[in-house]
Amino acid sequence: MNCPCGSGLQYENCCQPYHLKIKAAPTAEALMRSRYSAFVVADADYLSETTHLSKRKGNSKDAYLKSAKNTKWLKLEIVAANFDKVEFKAYYLGQHFQTAVLHEKSTFRLEDGKWYYVDGIFY
Numbered sequence: 001m002n003c004p005c006g007s008g009l010q011y012e013n014c015c016q017p018y019h020l021k022i023k024a025a026p027t028a029e030a031l032m033r034s035r036y037s038a039f040v041v042a043d044a045d046y047l048s049e050t051t052h053l054s055k056r057k058g059n060s061k062d063a064y065l066k067s068a069k070n071t072k073w074l075k076l077e078i079v080a081a082n083f084d085k086v087e088f089k090a091y092y093l094g095q096h097f098q099t100a101v102l103h104e105k106s107t108f109r110l111e112d113g114k115w116y117y118v119d120g121i122f123y
């Protein structure tokens, strides 16, 4: 299948190796894309493990699973990305079947060669 992150690549050549922990996402943007894909495929383990330890409390695996299962994600658009910040728009199907958008600027942190999601501001 095409990778849910919208890269145009096949899932197995894009975000899947990160989900399977065959390799670690090399950039903040790659991690962000792989987390979006993880929401689409409901990989709560990956979402939990790539959340920075200091922020994991409020983001339990259950919460991730619920969120992933209850949201029909439509597409991801990267607005801007630099070393540790990624601004994106994630489109999903709203309650009344309208297209809704989550517009967020996320902050990531590189620790021991691995990227983690820290937090985000919403627009």
Ligand SMILES: [Zn+2]
Pocket (backbone or CB within 6 Å): 003, 004, 005, 006, 007, 011, 014, 015, 016, 033, 034, 037
């Ligand atoms: Zn991907």
